[in-house]
Amino acid sequence: MTLLKVKESFIKMLKSFKQIFPMILGIIALIALFMTVVPKSFYNIIFTGNKIIDPLLGATLGSIAIGQPITSYIIGGEFLNHGVSLIAVIAFILAWVSVGTIQLPAESMVFGKKFAIIRNLMSFVSALIIAVLTTLTLSFL
Amino acid sequence: MKKIFIKKNKGKWIFLVLVMGLYLVLAFVNFSLAKESFLEFLGLLKTIFPIFALVLFFMFISGLFLNARKITRSLGKNAGLKGWFISIIGGILSTGPSYMWYPLLSELKENGMRDAFIVAFFYNRAVKISILPMMIYYFGLSFVIVLTFYMVLFSIINGVLMEKFLKLRCKD
Numbered sequence: 198m199t200l201l202k203v204k205e206s207f208i209k210m211l212k213s214f215k216q217i218f219p220m221i222l223g224i225i226a227l228i229a230l231f232m233t234v235v236p237k238s239f240y241n242i243i244f245t246g247n248k249i250i251d252p253l254l255g256a257t258l259g260s261i262a263i264g265q266p267i268t269s270y271i272i273g274g275e276f277l278n279h280g281v282s283l284i285a286v287i288a289f290i291l292a293w294v295s296v297g298t299i300q301l302p303a304e305s306m307v308f309g310k311k312f313a314i315i316r317n318l319m320s321f322v323s324a325l326i327i328a329v330l331t332t333l334t335l336s337f338l
Numbered sequence: 339m340k341k342i343f344i345k346k347n348k349g350k351w352i353f354l355v356l357v358m359g360l361y362l363v364l365a366f367v368n369f370s371l372a373k374e375s376f377l378e379f380l381g382l383l384k385t386i387f388p389i390f391a392l393v394l395f396f397m398f399i400s401g402l403f404l405n406a407r408k409i410t411r412s413l414g415k416n417a418g419l420k421g422w423f424i425s426i427i428g429g430i431l432s433t434g435p436s437y438m439w440y441p442l443l444s445e446l447k448e449n450g451m452r453d454a455f456i457v458a459f460f461y462n463r464a465v466k467i468s469i470l471p472m473m474i475y476y477f478g479l480s481f482v483i484v485l486t487f488y489m490v491l492f493s494i495i496n497g498v499l500m501e502k503f504l505k506l507r508c509k510d
Binding site: 202203205206207209210213214216217219220221222223224225226227228229230232233234266270271273274277287290291294295297300302303304306307308311312315316319320323326327330331334335338 | 350351353354356357358360361364371374375376378379381382383386390394397398401402435436437438440441443444445447453456457460461463464466472473475476477480481484485488489492495496499500503504
């Protein structure tokens with residue numbers, strides 16, 4: 198490993214940082230705004246107990262919600278304690294961690310629009326399918 | 339190519355300006371909420387900074403030790419099971435928000451990483467070892483095992499499907 202290689206790698210890293218920095222700053226600012234404007238109690242009002250609408254609502258809410266994965270499990274656990282169905286809770290958690298509606302503009306810029314849209318759509322559908330499969334599997338165990 | 343680059347370059351600045359505009363609008367409507375959002379933003383920056391530093395460090399290291407040939411061998415078209423294994427484990431072990439990993443993954447993609455592996459990496463970010471105790475506390479061990487199994491399985495299915503969709507689109 199030469200000094201030139203170290204310098205090259207460092208410059209490359211700085212260039213990537215310069216490329217991504219405004220976008221990351223924008224996403225963090227948007228997330229902060231979302232977290233402040235939408236209170237956590239909002240989620241509790243939404244679910245009605247409908248077996249078809251609730252999972253769809255869970256996945257939709259999870260898709261637009263933002264935060265660390267751990268938050269989704271805590272909110273999901275509380276939903277469950279408040280009588281929300283397991284399918285809806287799983288769909289909510291999975292969509293929270295795998296679908297990123299707010300990050301979509303940034304993801305499109307980095308990986309391309311088609312990639313970002315297809316990935317997020319597939320993650321949304323998968324959240325619903327996994328929710329059903331997990332609930333079914335658990336009922337057999 | 340140059341045009342696309344300039345467009346992309348402008349896009350991220352426009353995005354940042356738009357978000358700043360939202361803060362300004364909120365400040366006019368409800369100043370205290372805007373202030374609260376800004377404080378939340380500073381708090382998030384503080385939390386994310388070490389992760390960002392870690393990602394930059396990984397990028398520096400990958401620039402030092404990895405080249406296009408090595409990446410193609412481990413994460414390229416012919417990587418096979420090894421590629422799936424690296425991207426699934428990488429996704430599980432990665433920390434912080436997904437967007438922090440965009441620069442590194444984009445660099446790896448430019449050097450030959452398969453789209454399927456990027457998808458698998460992102461999907462497996464849902465499986466977090468540090469969260470396992472919390473998941474077990476709320477949902478029980480059997481739930482965690484079943485859910486983790488399906489998440490890993492679907493990360494592979496989604497990865498394969500993504501490449502099929504992208505190929506279809508390319509043919510169009």
